[in-house]
Amino acid sequence: MLPNKTLKVNKDQKGVSLIISFFIMVIIVAIVLAITTLLYNEIKMIRNIGNSVVAFYAADSGIEKVLYYDRKVIPVGSRGLCSMVEYNATSNETACPTKSQISNINSALNCNQVPGVDFKVLNDATKTDGCDPGVCNNCTITFATDFPSETANNGKKYTVSARVSPNAEGEIELTIDSLGEYKKMTRKVELFNAGATAQDFLAITGAYAEPLSYPVASCTAGQGVNIVVRAKSVNVISNASAYIKTSWDQDYSTIPSDRIVSLMLSEGSVNDGEFSAIWCGPEGSYYVDVVVTDEAGYSVSVENIQPFYFEW
Numbered sequence: 001m002l003p004n005k006t007l008k009v010n011k012d013q014k015g016v017s018l019i020i021s022f023f024i025m026v027i028i029v030a031i032v033l034a035i036t037t038l039l040y041n042e043i044k045m046i047r048n049i050g051n052s053v054v055a056f057y058a059a060d061s062g063i064e065k066v067l068y069y070d071r072k073v074i075p076v077g078s079r080g081l082c083s084m085v086e087y088n089a090t091s092n093e094t095a096c097p098t099k100s101q102i103s104n105i106n107s108a109l110n111c112n113q114v115p116g117v118d119f120k121v122l123n124d125a126t127k128t129d130g131c132d133p134g135v136c137n138n139c140t141i142t143f144a145t146d147f148p149s150e151t152a153n154n155g156k157k158y159t160v161s162a163r164v165s166p167n168a169e170g171e172i173e174l175t176i177d178s179l180g181e182y183k184k185m186t187r188k189v190e191l192f193n194a195g196a197t198a199q200d201f202l203a204i205t206g207a208y209a210e211p212l213s214y215p216v217a218s219c220t221a222g223q224g225v226n227i228v229v230r231a232k233s234v235n236v237i238s239n240a241s242a243y244i245k246t247s248w249d250q251d252y253s254t255i256p257s258d259r260i261v262s263l264m265l266s267e268g269s270v271n272d273g274e275f276s277a278i279w280c281g282p283e284g285s286y287y288v289d290v291v292v293t294d295e296a297g298y299s300v301s302v303e304n305i306q307p308f309y310f311e312w
Contacts, residue, residue: 227279242290
């Protein structure tokens with residue numbers, strides 16, 4: 001009887017191993033799917049981070065582009081921002097052109113008009129010259145730039161809005177908003193209070209003043225001081241003057257006209273060269289200040305270049 005009972009139990013357990021195997025497979029598949037989902041999300045996150053970085057650098061390119069044109073590419077007037085884009089850029093060879101005007105160069109170098117938005121907008125309608133390149137003190141410039149891409153919808157580009165306007169103290173400030181896009185990722189970079197300084201356009205690279213060691217016909221006793229200044233500017237340098245002081249802190253208003261010397265360009269171009277002059281005066285100790293001004297009205301100076309003394 002025992003063998004028959006054993007046989008009966010074995011028959012009742014038929015198929016259990018199949019069910020157990022099925023559940024084990026389901027668990028394994030669930031684990032694999034969970035791991036795959038986690039890995040996919042991580043990979044997607046890493047890819048999005050990479051695209052976000054590209055979008056960020058695209059936005060940063062817009063900031064750099066505006067700063068370059070505003071401070072370096074200055075065809076006329078006080079700053080380059082208002083000359084960066086024109087309604088008819090073909091009339092201004094230094095303006096940032098549109099694709100339709102210049103199609104044979106990299107489109108990343110071009111400024112494209114944003115659909116439905118003007119290139120230039122007066123911030124204050126009463127200041128009719130606010131966007132004039134020679135003034136450029138109350139104006140907003142908007143443009144877009146795209147980079148060559150095989151996939152037009154996922155291409156890299158940036159849209160920029162740059163605004164110049166006076167602050168509460170009357171100083172002209174530059175504010176730039178740049179939105180970079182790449183494969184549906186966007187990053188925005190903002191630059192506030194980017195006030196341009198004279199040093200961005202004009203600089204004195206060297207200056208000295210020293211007593212002459214040789215006779216000069218213009219000096220009665222053959223003695224005087226030689227003043228030499230080297231300067232460079234984005235604009236044409238319109239004036240370079242030396243102020244001969246009897247003390248290091250003497251105010252300009254107290255300097256007589258015969259101790260204010262106009263320096264003449266001796267070499268180089270009108271934007272970059274050496275300016276010099278010889279001054280003759282009575283016996284005494286002197287300090288020299290030099291002021292250089294360009295045609296846009298920017299000025300830089302060097303004070304107390306070198307105290308010197310000479311006697312007749």
